[in-house]
Amino acid sequence: MKISVVPSSSNFRNVLPTTDSTGGRRWLYPRSVTGRFTRWRTGVALVLLVALFAGPFVWVDGHPLFLFNVLERRFIFFGVSFWPQDFYLVAFGLVTFIVFVTLFTVVFGRVWCGWACPQTIFMEMVFRKIEVWIEGDYNARKRLDASPWTVEKVAKKSLKHSVFLLISFAISNTFLAYLIGRDQWLTLIADNPNAHIGGLASIWLFTGVFYLVFARLREIVCTTICPYGRLQGVLLDKNSLIVAYDFIRGEPRGKKVRGEEQGVGSTALQNTFYPLPIAPHSEPKGDCIDCKLCVQVCPTGIDIRNGTQLECINCTLCVDACDEVMHKINRPLGLIRMDSQQGIEQGKPFRFTSRILAYSGVLIVLLAILGFLLVSRPALDVTILRAPGQLFQRETGKQVSNLYLVEVMNKTYRPISVRFRLSRSDAKLIFVQPLSTVPAGELTKGMFFINLPEKSIRQNSTPLQVDILVGNQVVKQLETTFLGPVH
Template identity: 35%
Template sequence: MSERIPVKDVTPVKVHQPDSSNQSIRYSSNNRIYVRSVSGPLETFRRYFGFIFLGLFALLPWISYNNQQAILFDLAEQRFNLFALTLWPQDLTLLAYIFIVAAFALFFVTTFAGRVWCGFMCPQTTWTYMFTWIEEKVEGSRHQRMALDQRPLDTDKFVRKTFKHLLWVLLALLTALTFVGYFTPIAALFTNFFTFNTGFWTTTWVIFFAACTYGNAGWMREIMCTHICPYARFQSVMFDKDTLTVAYDVSRGERRGPRPRKIPHSELASKGLGDCIDCNLCVQVCPTGIDIRNGLQYECINCGACVDACNGVMEKMNYPKGLIRFSSEAQLQGGTTKILRPKLVGYAFVLVVMLGILIANFLLRSSLEVDIIRDRNSLYRETNDGLIENVYTIKILNKSQQRRQYHIDIEGLPDYRFTGEQQISVKGGEIFSIPVSIATDAYNLNAPVTEIHFKVSTQTEEGDMVTVLEPTNFLYR
């Protein structure tokens, strides 16, 4: 019992992470992550994929539909225009269903392919890459940027830094203007902003979002992903052994170490070497500064930059590609990846169900909404000719974007007299209020409270009739 059991320290040591031993310089320019540019199929796909969504973001608010901005979230008027569709506060359930569908779509994709949302579609990642691209074009490659930050301030450094930040501010400002343009008419916004004619709150929001973009993509970068974004924290509950993630093949890569290129791949095993040459390129291209060789880490955003970097090295060394690749834990352990599994099928089932409910709500959604408000000053009154009269206010909401004609009738009350307009015209997206009175002989009333219905009908542009029956009460005694 005197023999000690040998213990091996397997605590992962992350390479190229900020040094937390000195908090005063933790986020200084000399301790930041310098991302190296990389080329490859995944990087090319990510760039073009990002350009598509970036183009949609920039162009959508400029598209017109029916002589108005096609996509406009008008908070002041409390309506959202989405081409031919107008959503009102009464359509809040539709917005809730949209968010539920988006959430389960994200859960499904994450269970299947890991954090590809973070690596390929997240706005933080997209704008960070754009800011990094500007930085690289102005200040040079990774090594040149590191050398520039270590130099004392001189004319060249001042000019480069100033020009970089001016471009950052310009990009952030254009981003903020475009984003605010989804909530206010964008053409007028750009004109008024650059002529200093915007209102206080509009200017405040533009400056606020510009400052957020500049700070998040220019300075915070990976801190947003590793410390602020909650998605990185709860993503692990959606992972399983069959989830595809960016992974390092330990059995093939170890023992890592440098070696001359002339050693053929077939002789590596006899020399006790794996395929990894310990070049650290996978670390240098990582936007969050992690070493993927330490295993799965919550900081990894599945962007695939390390995959392209490693494949490039393997190609130069005449080694097989795929030392770092999109793979599952089961596959790395020698098994096979199961596509159909309970968790993935469950997410897919719920996604399809919620998508069906969302589509059904859209299809069954009426373009007309009616609200009846009784006159609260008197329950009823008797007219000069002996009739019992109730007074109402009818509110008609035209949810379409075209002017429509509406006809008002009463059901459930025999031999009534209608005082007020029965044929009205309401503009698209307008709430029209009209006071009316309904009178009838007391002999037609069998109870103090009689339920009646206001029938409001209209004809759509396609020729379909839309009718709404809104119940209310006719009071007597």
């Protein structure tokens, strides 16, 4: 007998899941669920939360593990410093990261959003847990919001939002520590507040933003604001692994009724995906009993049975909810599971397609190039320029001098001794202030004169080469010009 497949809502793609019939905001009350995927997500979230809060305070060999100092244009990734002179590396790294995100999405869909995104981790594993602890389960929260303002409601709402503000304040301080570094952050919070009005204002501004996101916006960040959800729509194909409902096995959905044939719990039926047999002379039904638990647990309010949707963040809560129901009615697990559209429709296992292999090849090449650039990156970055507005000066002994500015960036975590040498034997380099050692991780500036005998000058602009030495090894050679009189 042919089984018809009818989605529960024919216009679900035309209506946002968080809006009501009048177009207003529909507040979501996701139901709590337990299961193997939920336990794994909780473990992953705990590890990531510890890493996130510990990141700016973990130092290795006297320097932070992570730093994103936009004001000073200094960035540290896993202990490796990047300065404005390394912009090409940052740009190339971003391109590599975009390709990685593209490949990851093509293969696994929006798993990042449901398992590793800070927005989801804080919302579902921190703020939502606190909300449930204070206000109760999803039914209790509904009743509380619908009830008039009483002493109990005021007390619960005040407690909840006070805790939300405290956690937002902690997140704000951590975020600021990533931006300015641990030491400056400690100075900011321990010093006289009047001396750090801007920093304190930043903390409270970030606190307000985080509170707004987790207390009010919530799933709107994932469904509307975040651009990654839009990107997902053009990257997924029929071979991508996503959270999917097996409509072939589940439809037509319906409640189990009395009078079902015996043998539903038999081994034969447990190991097949045939529809559940019901009372004689009735149309066979699929495994979906239309309990709507998959909808009730969804943090973005969608019905996964309608198919792939932009709002799905692959959190797998619906998988655990459905597996729990299948276990109770003695049916095989996996009515909702991680699978591809090809796997659902044709039973084909996941395979690496030419598209995935192409993205993988590009990513490997980019990673190889990025690795080479990082390994070959010089420890010193030196810039030499003639002083602006200066021509030349005549010195005693028929010498002509030019003034130069030099900047030396030490990208390592150890001081480096440097020497400067001219390629011409008749040229002389004289520093205005000695520059022999460049401190670790700092930009050092200096000035020096280059003198040339007037008789050796043959043109208005004489090319010169300056060698920079560390020990006896030439680490960099720079070209500059020398201005002088021509008779």
